[in-house]
Amino acid sequence: MSMTLHFLNVGNGDCTIVELPDGNLMMVDICNGGGTDWQKTDPIRHLGNRTDLLRYVQTHPDMDHMEGLAALARKCTITNFWDTANTKPRPDFRSPYSKGKPEDWDAYQKLRSGAKFHYRGLSPVTLQGGGKFPYELFVLHPTEQAVKDANQAGEWNNAAYVLLLKEGGFKALITGDIDDGVWEELHTWASRTETARALVSGVCVFKVSHHGRRSGYCGANWLNLTKPKEIVISKGSVPGEQSAYGNYAYHLGAEHLWLTTQGNVVCSYDSGKNQYSIKRN
Numbered sequence: 001m002s003m004t005l006h007f008l009n010v011g012n013g014d015c016t017i018v019e020l021p022d023g024n025l026m027m028v029d030i031c032n033g034g035g036t037d038w039q040k041t042d043p044i045r046h047l048g049n050r051t052d053l054l055r056y057v058q059t060h061p062d063m064d065h066m067e068g069l070a071a072l073a074r075k076c077t078i079t080n081f082w083d084t085a086n087t088k089p090r091p092d093f094r095s096p097y098s099k100g101k102p103e104d105w106d107a108y109q110k111l112r113s114g115a116k117f118h119y120r121g122l123s124p125v126t127l128q129g130g131g132k133f134p135y136e137l138f139v140l141h142p143t144e145q146a147v148k149d150a151n152q153a154g155e156w157n158n159a160a161y162v163l164l165l166k167e168g169g170f171k172a173l174i175t176g177d178i179d180d181g182v183w184e185e186l187h188t189w190a191s192r193t194e195t196a197r198a199l200v201s202g203v204c205v206f207k208v209s210h211h212g213r214r215s216g217y218c219g220a221n222w223l224n225l226t227k228p229k230e231i232v233i234s235k236g237s238v239p240g241e242q243s244a245y246g247n248y249a250y251h252l253g254a255e256h257l258w259l260t261t262q263g264n265v266v267c268s269y270d271s272g273k274n275q276y277s278i279k280r281n
Contacts (some may be wrong), residue, residue, distance in 0.1 A: 001167070001171075002019075002167070002268060003135060003167050003170065003268070003269045003271075004018070004268045004269070005017075005019075005266070005267045006018070006265075007232045007234060007258070007264065007265040008032075008041045008046060008234075008264050009259055009261065009263055010030075010031040010037075010041055010260070011031065011032055011037050011038050012064055012211075013030075013031025013032060013064035013065060013067060013234070014029040014059075014064070014176075014211070015028070015029050015031050015032070015043045016019045016028040016029065016064050016207060016234075017043065017046065017047070017227075020054070020133075020134075021134045021135050022135075024053075024055075025052065025054060026054060026055040026056075026057070026157070027057070028163070028174050029057070029058065029065040030066060030067065030068045030069055030072055031064055031065060031068065031187060032067060032069040033067055033071050033104075034068045034073055034181045034198045036067065036209040037066070037173070040086065043072070043241045044068060044072055044075055047076070050076070051076050052076060052077050052079070053076050053078045053079065054079050055078075055079065056082065056110070056111075057078045057082040058083045058084075058111075058115075059160040059161040059175075059176030059177070060084060060085075060086070060157055060159060060161070060176045060177055061083075061084075061088045061108065062104070062154050062156070063091065063101075064099060064100070065176070065177075066100070066104050066107075066108055066165050067100050067104055067195065068104065069104045069111070069240070070101070071105035071165065072107075073111060078111065080116060081111045081114060081116065082115065082116055082117075083112045083116070083117065084147055084152065084156075084160070084161070085117050085149075085151075086147065086156045086159060087151045087153060087279055088156050091105065095170065100186045101137065113235045116241075118161075119143055119144055120139055120140055120141055120142065120143045120189075121138070121139060122196060122199065123138075124137055124138055124166075127209065127254050133169040135165065136165070136166040136167070137165055138164040138166070139161065140163070140164055140186060140190075140200070140213075141161065141162035142160070142162075143244040146158060146182070147159040157176070157177040157178060157179060158181070158182050160175070160177050160178050160209075161174075161176050162174075162176065162178065162209075163175070164199065164200065167269060167271055168269070168271045169202075169274045170274075170276055171202060171203045172204060172205045172206075172267070173203050173206040173207065174202070176209060177211075177216060178209050178210070179215050180219060183217070183219050183222050184219065186222065187219065187221045187222045187225060187229060187245045197225065200225060200226050201225060201227055202226075203227065203228040203275070204269070205228070205229070205230045205231075206226065206228035207229070207234060208248065210234070211233065211238050211261075212234075212235050212243055212244055212248070213238055213242050213244060214242055215228050215242070217244035217247055220247075220251065223248075228233050228252070229252075230252075230259065230267070230278050231248050231256060232258045232260070233248070233257065233259050233260065234260045235259050235275075238250070242249060258278065258280070263280040263281060265279075265281070266278070266279055
């Protein structure tokens, strides 16, 4: 079996498509859906003839993470729609400062009416009835309290999903736009028990939060704990003074940093050889 992760060059946003070991597809967020920017990758076109998603994860309700959701819903049957129990109100799309399209927000509201909410745990997600997948998917964030706090403060980024995918000796960490304070809490939680430490250590590829901004920098403590081998930054136009690129490069070396602005990044794992490869596509 094998697993392939596609970190797409969608500009100022996020989209990760995962080819799972059982042949199903999982998508985490969407941006540039429908090809708003023809110079970037259109996730819907990238799907090719596939018209089914086992799982779509809306990490948090920002428009740069759901641009093209309406078009995706028209193309694909989404079996499991993951969302957070956020109370974010409808954006004012008439504002000159607004982002995204009303149809994507409307599609989000329709899809989330049947959404599943998942919270932090040390056990992997299972099939209905308790069956196991041929891989493991763990939710490291949010907690129920984090969602309550985010709703109260109107800081919905901080209730975003942090997911860990595992197959054999391969681990991938995929994150939404959580900020540095959440990373500190995550590090405290993961350091508390041997089980949690073992779960998060030895990460092969880590897609960092908030497009590599300093405000979402995970910190040296988290990097030392998880020991990622490769770091992916889904980066649009983040000004240099706001970027944590230098922090990540200092920790791993620039040769292990992969920016989607330079093209799609593809990470594949071969379970037979217990090896992964990563390249730009």
